[in-house]
Amino acid sequence: MTSQAADSPAVPNFDRVPRHVAIIMDGNGRWAKNRKLPRIEGHRQGTKSVEAAIKAARELGVEYLTLYAFSVENWNRPALEVKSLMLLLMESLKRYAEELSENQIALKAIGRLDDLPENVREQIKITEQKTARNAKMTLLLALSYGGRVELVEGVRKLALMVKSGKLQPEQIDETLIANSLYTTGIPDPDLLIRTSGEMRLSNFLPWQTIYTELYVTPTLWPDFGREDFFAAVSEYNKRERRFGGV
Ligand code: FPP
DSSP, X not given: OOSOOTTSOOOOOOSOOOSEEEEEOOOHHHHHHHTTOOHHHHHHHHHHHHHHHHHHHHHHTOSEEXXXXXXXXXXXXXXXXXXXXXXXXXXXXXXXXXXXXXXXXXXXXXSOGXXXXXXXXXXHHHHHHHHTTOOSXXXXXXXXXXXXXXXXXXXXXXXXXXXXXXXXXXXXXXXXXXXXXXXTTSOOOSEEEEETTOOOOTTSSTTTTTTOEEEEESSOGGGOOXXXXXXXXXXXXXXXXXXXXX
């Protein structure tokens, strides 16, 4: 992630670079199954694709990269897989901390972070603090994230403000709702990439993605590299964004 390998092809020069790219990293399990490996090997390989995506985004000048690393629904997976994923996350956070800073990238976790094991929460806090002043890009890690739960929590915050008299129901508008979410202050994603061919949003950023361009590739996440990221941005450049206009 630190430096471009000597044989890496040049960074393409796009007319439009999306400010915010969000990724549903899917297909780790299938990648492992195809090789008769345990699922966790797919996730482990997936961390390499995470690095490649961060690097590619940074090279292009993307300002925000949001990765769907663990959903609220993922808690229903076998305990061993959940435990291994948490371990992998811990390892990666420790490993990335320095590289993120070298590349001027700030880390921010979004989701029901209280659900995470204490040591993971602690590591997130440390990495967030260490990288907080990095201004070139923000890496948002969605952890124990669920779009509906995010909205429920936001609605509760607003309801409490109404109850205490600080807010009138008529004052509730789109800006106030957006500011009650985990992504407050962050522009909506311009491009959403989903790997492994599934055509659904899976409870990922439902409020924020209403005008987001969708890019679905059959490539499984562990096979998704720098060039695939560039291909997604290239496709984005061919799209005409009308935001409901003509
Ligand atoms: C989906 O594949 C992937 C996940 C649920 C986890 C993603 C996690 C990583 C890539 C590794 C750790 C993350 C970071 C940010 C370091 P799947 O298991 O649903 O695949 P399948 O649909 O083929 O079974």
